[in-house]
Amino acid sequence: MMLQSSGTKTKLILSLVLLALMLLAPMLLSEFRLSLLGKFLAFAVLAMGLDLIWGYTGILSLGHGVYFGLGAYCMAMHLKLAASPDGLPDFMSWSGVEQLPWFWTPFQSAGAALLLAVLVPVIVAFVLGYLTFRNRIRGTFFSILSQALVIITVTLFVGQQGYTGGTNGLTNFDTFLGLKLGDPSVKLMLYYVTIAAVGLTLLLSLWLASSRLGKIPVAVRDAENRVRFIGYNPVAYKVFIYCVSAGLAGIAGILFVLQEGIISPAQMGIVPSIEMVLWVAIGGRATVIGAIIGTVITNAAKTTFSEAYPEFWPFLMGALFVVVTLFFPKGIVGTLQELADKWRAGRTRSTQVLGSKALAYSEPSKPQ
Template structure:
């Protein structure tokens, strides 16, 4: 950090201001709006994780929907068991089941369920990462494989009607730890919980990218071969970042499902997975702060427009993709950069971990 730079123009500063605003907002908003914003905050956690992978390490995963989905589904299964008070959930009875399957019984333990919601996505990511990165399958090839992973897993989830509720998903989510999910108080607690988690994730990620490990990540993005020839095993680094990022997606899914109270396969399919990449792209890759704004703005816009003008919204989103990718490769953060540059004159060398090449 530049010494003369004021705190409020650094990433930490801007993020702190954002968090303060977000902490005050529930006072001014209806319960419904607070709940909605809470979900977007959960998305922001995922966006930060995706930025670590894509923005800093240069590996694009279009499979984050499924990691998010694992987190959401596992949490939802736990909540369903709790909500049905030890009995069988409705959809299982309709499928002719007589007792809880063993996997579900395992997930009826809150500690197991909440930790698996993060560990399962990490495990899947490690597996896929290990088998692809070690063969130097990279770039678009890896991205296509992650898409295939989503397609495969979503097909599997839909087909296992008796365990997952099929294409209807899990809908009967009522109570968590004895608190009603529909009560505004519970939702407010979850809102602040999500906000705290986002803050912790953001500052830890910032530390990570400014550390030695973070330098290696950026080096992988900018010149993987050079790094390999210098003796680094880039495959290990990429697997670790991919795993970490998948874990954050699982965490995000967990917090999301508690706030929305439903999970369906359409929420985690190919298209939502690509939209997640759009949040990061809109905000600005490789900035950490940008993706947080990207996730909040894109989802606010999406909610507003898709309710008011559903047809126009699809056109707008398509155009947003094209324009941001072609003309604003660094996303909205470009605009922020320009503003601070103007104010600080020639002090253009900003925060350390900022990439120059995307």
């Protein structure tokens, strides 16, 4: 109980420090750096969802870039339509498409686009999750299937040039709900919206992890057959958490497109999907707050290395991953929690020893 309490205190302290840093960032960073931080925090929403399924449920998804990309494309489709004076995106005209496809029509509404940006990833995750988990496909086999989903999706989006923009993706849009996305005040507003999304996702994730609903996926991770034997259906819980994670990835895609102004198939490929897993591993699995820290630190290091050492930065990033994996297997937050627990345990033992000595010293000697 004491260790659990200390872990909670560590997460609370880290959360407050992160919140303070995020709120102070606009006063400390330039407009360019602030936009980068906003993008990293959008990724953090996805990373927390990924931590729910990998850290707490034991499902290693190497295809979460698909759900991120689907959410981003749904948002970008509305932005592209809003930026098309004649109602037909420019790349469709270049590809010989003369009429807006039926599946683009709902995205003329901003509300529908926002809703579909969450629903579409959830529906895809439900179909894949139900079919695989019901057939007890897990571990490496599920990871391979998730990568197959990435390959299929990227190939589809690249091949359908006239409907998806092909390799170039969707870009050249600058307004949302009448607001100029390039305006500094709008960028600042989107940054604070992203902070709010990170905060709400953090609260949701911590609640799921600590509630009874969240304890069952942890039991499934550690002993799925035992959970099944005592009367729970692991499939339902795994599908639920997987869908929640996909929905959070869709929200991350929305925030990313609004701040970055582009989405392409390359951003939901295999390499980005694997990088997403590394964010969680570096921050610390099954910590939630570690997903935020790992995402921001990893992406900030990637940006710094690529700027300072354009020819060698991939090697530096690889070295960073190796060092963290070898020397901090529990990630940044997991290591901090372990050190805090050892320190508190040492203090408790010292207090008990001093108390025993003081008691022995104060006891009167028995008469002979």
